[in-house]
Amino acid sequence: MLEKELLEKLKEEYPTKSVNLVVKVNPKYLNFVYMVVDGHGRIGLPRTRNGKEGILDILASPDYIEDLYKILEDIKKNYDPTLEIVEELIAVE
Numbered sequence: 001m002l003e004k005e006l007l008e009k010l011k012e013e014y015p016t017k018s019v020n021l022v023v024k025v026n027p028k029y030l031n032f033v034y035m036v037v038d039g040h041g042r043i044g045l046p047r048t049r050n051g052k053e054g055i056l057d058i059l060a061s062p063d064y065i066e067d068l069y070k071i072l073e074d075i076k077k078n079y080d081p082t083l084e085i086v087e088e089l090i091a092v093e
Helices: 004-011 026-037 062-078
Strands: 018-025 045-050 054-061 083-093
Touching: 018 062, 026 045, 026 054, 026 062, 054 062
Parallel strands: none
Antiparallel strands: 018 054, 018 083, 045 054
C-alpha cells in the first residue's frame, strides 16, 4: 500500500500536481503491465523507460494513486511477483 511518507506529502497544504512511480517488472511482463495501466485511462499514464530492464514510469493524478497501487498489487500477486516500486516522485505546483 502507500508508504506513510508519500501519504503525508500528499496531505500537505501545497497542491500536488502529479505522482510519478518508477516501477520495475520482469521484462516479459512489461507490455502486459503497460497495457493494464493504460487500459484504465484516467488512473495513470505509463511510459517505458528501459524495456530491456523492465522499467516503467507511471504518471498518476493524486486523486487516483490509491487505485493505481491496488492495480499494481494485483498484478504483483497474480502475474509478476518481481514487480516493485523503485521510486515515488511528487510534482507540486
